[in-house]
Amino acid sequence: MGNAKVLELHGLTKHFGGVRAVDGVDLTVASGEILGLIGPNGSGKSTIVNLICGLFPLTAGRVLFGGADISELPPHTRVALGITRTFQNIRLFGQLTVWQNLWVAQNSGEQRKQNFLPRWLGGSKGARAEIDRMLEFFDLGHKRDELAGNLAFGEQRRLEFARALAARPALLLLDEPAAGMNAEEIEQLDSRIRKMRQNGVTVLLIEHHMELVMSVADRIAVLNFGQKIAEGTASAVQSNPVVRDAYLGTTTGA
Amino acid sequence: MDFYLGLIQIIGVHTLLGLSAYCVLLTGQVSLAQAGFFAIGAYVAGMLTVLLHWPLVLALIVSAILGGAMACAVGFPALRVKGLMLVVATAAFGEAVRLFFFNFTYQVQSGAILLGPHGGEGFRQIRYFPEHGWGTLDVVLFIWTIVVLVMAMLWWMDRSRVGAVLRAVGEDELAAQSTGINITAVKVSAMTIGGIIAGIGGGIFAHYTTHIEHIQFGIVLATFAIAYPILGGLSNVFGTLLAVIFIQGLLIEGLRFLGDWRNLLFGGLIVLAMNIRPRGLLDAGVLMTLKRLVSRNGERKGA
Structure with a gap:
């Protein structure tokens, strides 16, 4: 600080x-x-x-x-x-799952490099663990495979907050x-x-x-x-x- | 038998055409330019095998590269506009390509005949398959090997992060931008992949029909290209395949006995299908049911 x-x-x-x-x-x-x-x-x-x-x-x-x-x-x-943000009127990717919403948002400079490597080279292993941690923190772990569009309003707000944090x-x-x-x-x-x-x-x-x-x-x-x-x-x-x-x-x- | 083999060839090539539009549609763009890339692939591959006696696979690779390069070049200016304007811009490109080939003549004397594209009369005598002793069955196998390869690659892409990113852009460009996705790069890449697939499809098309002309690559073909993935649904690549079988196999061939009334029914059935299944034949609901069936069977076997 x-x-x-x-x-x-x-x-x-x-x-x-x-x-x-x-x-x-x-x-x-x-x-x-x-x-x-x-x-x-x-x-x-x-x-x-x-x-x-x-x-x-x-x-x-x-x-x-x-x-x-x-x-x-x-x-x-x-x-x-x-710099990331949330929207006043929630804008999630409704047809993607909760997990995928965070996956596509991992776009910090460092994450971009990691995401280029395929999974079998261990490229995105850390990124995947990060998503799971984030979902737990926002109490969305049990919803990870649901379509974001099917979430309740409060859950959608939390997911959008989580998505904004996904890019560190x-x-x-x-x-x-x-x-x-x-x-x-x-x-x-x-x-x-x-x-x-x-x-x-x-x-x-x-x-x-x-x-x-x-x-x-x-x-x-x-x-x-x-x-x-x-x-x-x-x-x-x-x-x-x-x-x-x-x-x-x-x-x-x- | 030959009729059915011919139909299977058509379904294979049209699946490639549909898949080329599928990639672009995932990013939310409706492109009527796919028939143009298809035409470029057809003429280029035909000229390479007929005039330069190249092997087919090599000619198809060049078709793919040229189709992709053209799509990339068209993508940058065209994707600055959205929605209906993009439809108009891409349709204009498709027509420009068709008119180019309408006016394009490049013929070479070979023995007693002239070979090569001849403007409005088209490009005849693309006789690679008969000259190299390929039977209909060989051609079917060749086409479907390529179709399966392309489908497998797109399937893999769909499951990967790339697929999720394409869909994210398709759903909400503003949100995609704000989560750090370079939407121009994503849209142009999707267009390029689409152009590559259309180029390959066109190259194959030229060789099994042996005779191509500009009119085959008009707005009707462009409409078919986007109708397949829209009708089949964008959940995965099999939707497009299913829609091609439905349209080419059932509607066009199956309803031939209706004569000219077929076209009327054909249009009606598409409208009906879109109304009953707005998210395509293979939508999330159907996939969920299938998944449940498969997993239930698995459990039964396990028990």
């Missing part, structure tokens, strides 16, 4: 036609940190995740990962470098992982996110479920209309009048 910066966004900007979805956002995530990113609907949170993953080109600004500029890299290269990321982007979960599942999610951090994964957490964000995040950044309006600890953000305005629409003259 050093102070090294894993992710830096400099003046990140994305316009869709006339809409300024993300407008000059500066944000830094330190190694081993859990950064919460909150904001009202349509404030640009998911767009930021998509920009960090490289799903669309930037209008302006830069994305640095571990100090290197990755703004122009295609999505799969960013995964190989160590350094930075994990969670886009509303608690959406649609019950209290017990959210508690499990909370402990899994903490466990991930212990294993050295840095987390950028987008979430509407404030209890979860306030509990798990070290720091919170708040977006509104594509701009960062506040940043700080949970209590600082909670008592910030500008944030209250954005969420509640009251005027305090800020």
Whole structure:
């Protein structure tokens, strides 16, 4: 848990036609940190995740990962470098089995080399054991041969989380992982996110479920209309009048 | 007997054609270019054995390489578009290939006759099999050795991680990209494998029919190519084989007594099959049942 910066966004900007979805956002995530990113609907949170993953080109600004500029890299290269994500609306490979969903996601640079070797040369032995461990950790071991599309909602969320970890990321982007979960599942999610951090994964957490964000995040950044309006600890953000305005629409003259 | 052997040859070659579209369909791309690669394979292999007197296997290898190279070259620009646009782009390529051969004449005097492709009249006298004393049965065995080899390789690919990656891309390109899959590379590779298989299939086709012409490689053949795997289902390679037997064996030959009404019934049956079995004849449900039957038998034997 050093102070090294894993992710830096400099003046990140994305316009869709006339809409300024993300407008000059500066944000830094330190190694081993859990950064919460909150904001009202349509404030640009998911767009930021998509920009960090490289799903669309930037209008302006830069994305640095571990100090290197990755703004122009295609999505799969960013995964190989160590950035993975989950989706707000779950996107599993429904016709593949649970096990295969993790198998195809083993795309870190190191895993790629291993996966090139055939099984009888011991190439993917470690990778296979890793998948089994991951399924146990997410309590999906008994479902390994089921089609992902047949899983219950909570299981699908867990599988997507597991799939994002399959490529051994350094930075994990969670886009509303608690959406649609019950209290017990959210508690499990909370402990899994903490466990991930212990294993050295840095987390950028987008979430509407404030209890979860306030509990798990070290720091919170708040977006509104594509701009960062506040940043700080949970209590600082909670008592910030500008944030209250954005969420509640009251005027305090800020 | 010869009729049935001929039918088995047709089924073999069409299985190769269907499998070439199967690879591409796994990645979610509908390509009408397979007939084009098939045509390239047919003309190239024919010219190599007839004009240059190459051995057939060598000619087929060149057909495969050229089919694959062409598919790779077409894949890069064509796969930038999706869905219906890709269908149109690949269909245009297929037609371009057909029209090329419609206009392509390259003939060489051999004794009293001219050999080689002759534009609209086609390419006659591809007489490798009779000249080398191959009987119908030899040809059947040759074709099916290749079909079995190709099917075995695709089966193995399907079971490997490659197969899972192809299917992942076919299901959700955005999710595939975000899990670190290079979707352009995957799609172009699938297209290339498809082109290789179509090239081999075309090369064989030219030799057992002995006479090819541009019209055989039109949009109808391209439609058949994708109809086989779609009708058979994308669960595994046997679906495509089953669909070829169903269409070529049962519908086209079996319904010959209906005359021209056959085509009407043929179209109707495909629509019916797609409605009853939207995931193909061999879908996950059927496979599950088969697996259960096999394992139950195994248990009985074990007990």
